[in-house]
Amino acid sequence: MDSTREYAFDAMVIGGGIAGLQSALDLAGQGYTTAVIEKDASIGGKMIRLSKVFPTLDCASCITTPKMAAAAHHENITLFTCCDVSSIERNDGGILASVTQRPRYVDMDKCIGCRKCEYECPVLVPDAEQGGFSGRKAIRIPFSNAIPQKAILDVENCMLCGKCASVCPTGAIVYDQQPEAYRILAKTAVLATGFELSPIADKRQYGMGEIPNVIDAMQMERLLAPHGPYGRVLRPSDGMIPDSIAYVQCAGSRDASMGVSYCSRVCCMYAIKQAMLLSGSLPLADITIYYMDIRAFGKNYEQFYQNAKAMGIEFVKAKVASLDKGENGAVVVRYEDQLAEGVTTREHDLVVLSMGMLPGWNPDGVCPVGLGGDRFISSLFPKTRPSVTDMAGVFVAGVAAGPKDIVDTITEAGGAAMQAANYLTSLSASAKDAVKEESHA
Numbered sequence: 001m002d003s004t005r006e007y008a009f010d011a012m013v014i015g016g017g018i019a020g021l022q023s024a025l026d027l028a029g030q031g032y033t034t035a036v037i038e039k040d041a042s043i044g045g046k047m048i049r050l051s052k053v054f055p056t057l058d059c060a061s062c063i064t065t066p067k068m069a070a071a072a073h074h075e076n077i078t079l080f081t082c083c084d085v086s087s088i089e090r091n092d093g094g095i096l097a098s099v100t101q102r103p104r105y106v107d108m109d110k111c112i113g114c115r116k117c118e119y120e121c122p123v124l125v126p127d128a129e130q131g132g133f134s135g136r137k138a139i140r141i142p143f144s145n146a147i148p149q150k151a152i153l154d155v156e157n158c159m160l161c162g163k164c165a166s167v168c169p170t171g172a173i174v175y176d177q178q179p180e181a182y183r184i185l186a187k188t189a190v191l192a193t194g195f196e197l198s199p200i201a202d203k204r205q206y207g208m209g210e211i212p213n214v215i216d217a218m219q220m221e222r223l224l225a226p227h228g229p230y231g232r233v234l235r236p237s238d239g240m241i242p243d244s245i246a247y248v249q250c251a252g253s254r255d256a257s258m259g260v261s262y263c264s265r266v267c268c269m270y271a272i273k274q275a276m277l278l279s280g281s282l283p284l285a286d287i288t289i290y291y292m293d294i295r296a297f298g299k300n301y302e303q304f305y306q307n308a309k310a311m312g313i314e315f316v317k318a319k320v321a322s323l324d325k326g327e328n329g330a331v332v333v334r335y336e337d338q339l340a341e342g343v344t345t346r347e348h349d350l351v352v353l354s355m356g357m358l359p360g361w362n363p364d365g366v367c368p369v370g371l372g373g374d375r376f377i378s379s380l381f382p383k384t385r386p387s388v389t390d391m392a393g394v395f396v397a398g399v400a401a402g403p404k405d406i407v408d409t410i411t412e413a414g415g416a417a418m419q420a421a422n423y424l425t426s427l428s429a430s431a432k433d434a435v436k437e438e439s440h441a
Helices: 018-029 060-073 116-120 163-167 217-224 267-281 301-310 406-440
Strands: 005-014 034-037 077-080 083-091 094-101 124-126 135-137 180-191 195-197 214-216 244-248 286-291 314-325 331-337 342-348 350-353 357-359 394-396
Touching: 005 018, 005 094, 005 406, 018 034, 018 060, 018 077, 018 180, 018 406, 034 180, 060 077, 083 180, 116 163, 180 406, 214 217, 217 267, 217 350, 244 267, 244 331, 244 342, 267 286, 267 301, 331 350, 394 406
Parallel strands: 005 034, 005 180, 034 077, 180 394, 214 350, 244 286, 244 350, 286 314
Antiparallel strands: 083 094, 094 180, 124 135, 195 357, 314 331, 331 342
16 A cells, blocks of 8 residues: 655745745745745755855844744645655646655654753764764754754664653654655745755865865854854864964866866855954954955945955965965965965965855756756746746746855745746636636537
8 A cells, every 4th residue: 555645735845945935935925835845854954054144244043043933833834854855747737746754763743842852862973063063962953943843863873772762751752763755746846955065075186175174164154153063263173263264265166177167156255254254253363365256246245345355354366276284283275376476385274165056956867857057957037037947837946046145045036936826826817717618618
């Protein structure tokens, strides 16, 4: 017997980041029932992991958390977390998604988020939510403002001691929980699958992730966050307060040899943002940004860049050739200064690589939607209706369609919701016309 559960909605949104949440809220606000399918244990995407946003330096959580809560409590929105989408196809005029929900090993209906299991668990492993700089328990709430606020058990690191189950007041721990299969049918879909950073391990010239004090930008976001792993900015290798911090731009973009020939658009601005925040938290530190070109393309972005220079942040127009280990944990930066010294070296206590954006989802063999040469989902009308894909009834939002900042992401997510709502309206009108024709016949 097929035990696959079946659900029907007006719309489905693949991805629960800021783009997916905005699209879902806009659709639900118009009265359409909407499913949000998210691969992580919590909605919120990359934005909830950031410290602040550019160019306003507003708190990222203050923007994202209300949208997360609004989606979780909206009567027209249903959240599916820890889910993998195995196929999306057109079916009887609608969109059918085959979804597998990975086990949390916790009964979602019974878990009350009290975290007693987390406090009792004796296992500590590196916490990816904190850039790997601190530890987490084998069973835990993913992070403090996660939604849903439910525990998840890391079965690969669990030692099956039973302590979590012994202290759980509701008996929510289910060690033998199995994956669940869903079929979700909707009339329209929005793909908001986001991005991943290009991995440090791919950059041989920058140490392939094996130089202790070379980190990526998302790790620096956690060091800067008020609820970060150390509570302040410290060097990961020894806990020293860094006196010299460098940024290497285009570390994961504009490099055809790595298969990423495009500009990721946001790297210049997030490096400048972080440098300004570092200048505030470490006023005595020297901060240097090695760049090929500064691309400050958005509203007030050029002024943001000029403000950073006025604060004393050093901008060196150079192509960084390599990074090496120095003495006492220092990082040796070898670069070609394009305006002054030629090929030279300099040491820094901490180096941040501005990695580029890669598509967060590969639809090959899963969804017959067209892709561009950069592997992001392509648009039929990029200048006029950027959310329209070549698959009828399926729209794209945010970075799933290509690199962009948060402002453009939210704007395009609203556009995708509008196109999806128009599509639903056209379906409803067609159905009414068909009924009229039948009655006249």
